Amino acid sequence: MVSEDRQQPGFEEMLERVEEILYRMEGAEVPLDESLALFEEGVGLLRQLEGRMSEAEGRVRELLDDGGIGDAAIRMDEREGE
């Protein structure tokens, strides 16, 4: 019942990888060809992240009593509580 999106690498993981790459490239001596590969990977990840942010708006859904899930029937009343 868990959202299928869970399978893709998340924002979090991608950002962590970018941070790892930066740490390596700014730190100890990295062999030249490795630094090129890291650079490419880093830029690729950054592009993906930017893409994610420009994606369409996330869905708003309602979890129903029976555990099912559907589009939220949001009634924006002024009333508080029921």
Next chain:
Amino acid sequence: MTLDLFSAVEVPGQARSESSPATSVARDPTPDPVVAEPGALTVSEVNGIVRDLIESGLPPVWVAGEISNFTRARSGHCYFSLRDDQAQIRCVLWRDDARRLPTEPAEGMEVRVFGEATLYERRGDFQLVVRRVEAEGEGLWKLAVDRLREKLTAEGLIDPTRRRPLPRFPRCVGVVTSLHGAAFRDILTVIRRRAPWTEIVVSGCRVQGEGAADDIVCALDRLAAWGGADVVVVGRGGGSIEDLWAFNEEPVARAIARFPVPVVSAVGHETDVTVADLVADLRAPTPSAAAEAVVPDREGIRRALAGAEDRLRRALERRWTGLAERVRRQRGELAACGARRLQRDRSRTAAAAGRLQALSPLGVLARGYAIAQTPDGATLRAVRDFAPGRDFNLRVSDGRVSARTLSVVEEEAE
């Protein structure tokens, strides 16, 4: 019932006694319990009369006093005394009304009760039937919260080290609140503005009134069972302490404490603190603030990503200019190396050239020597090579001279 205490009460079938009503005494050893002695009331009747007197003489009122010996029977009914420094009155709070108590009042607590004075006829007890109990300045509510807080603290549920960090970039935010309230609307608005790609799943519930606490617990458990939320916001908008009360109830606090992912509580306004706030992983002063806490800001991320790209490029450049530097340096070293070599070689060459020059015939000639040669170019070295009258050439430094041998003289060898 009309009353004349000093006249005999007539009951069908009962013979009138001859003694005066004021002094009548039951002589019958087995008196019929339902039937009064002539001139005498039954106990039930007296109690009924007194009860009526009391209830009509004193309408329901608020009474202030000190609580004493508050007990809750297994039936759920509560019994206590209310006292001041000179008198006391027995009180009863029936179960249905007792349920509305935030908690049992403490011994000695100053309270106001709303109730009706009456006589409990069956036992002839004078008592106050209490409907409501209030303590000074929401004292009972505060007492309830204090007691629950103590209990949960003892269990380690209100431990700051228990609080889990919120995920930086949740894919899905769960929301537990009323679908009709301003809180939900505010949360949606803020999330859409800051991180529009975020998925939102709402598990709706009532947030005040009878049974709201159970609703909230169900909504939380449902969301936990679904398992798709990375972080959850639970709460509601502002209200009185009674309105917010569900978030002070033990089941709600426990449901929040056991939730599998971090929970942000957002109950009421800035100054409202409920028990839910104490067990949550983060307390937000308002629902909007909760939304800001659970999702990142798109602009902030964009800046961070741009910054990261800058750093990547610079790091790469540094690696490469580092290399270029080394290459340049090495080339420079090589160049310097070459120059030195050349210098050395030149000197040697010059020296060699000097020597060579000294040794070369041209050098000899320059010094004034001449070379005698036959017309064919063969060198004439000795006297015997010359015959008188013979023509030969004399090679000098800058040309040839034709010459004829006149005579020769051989020198003696040394």
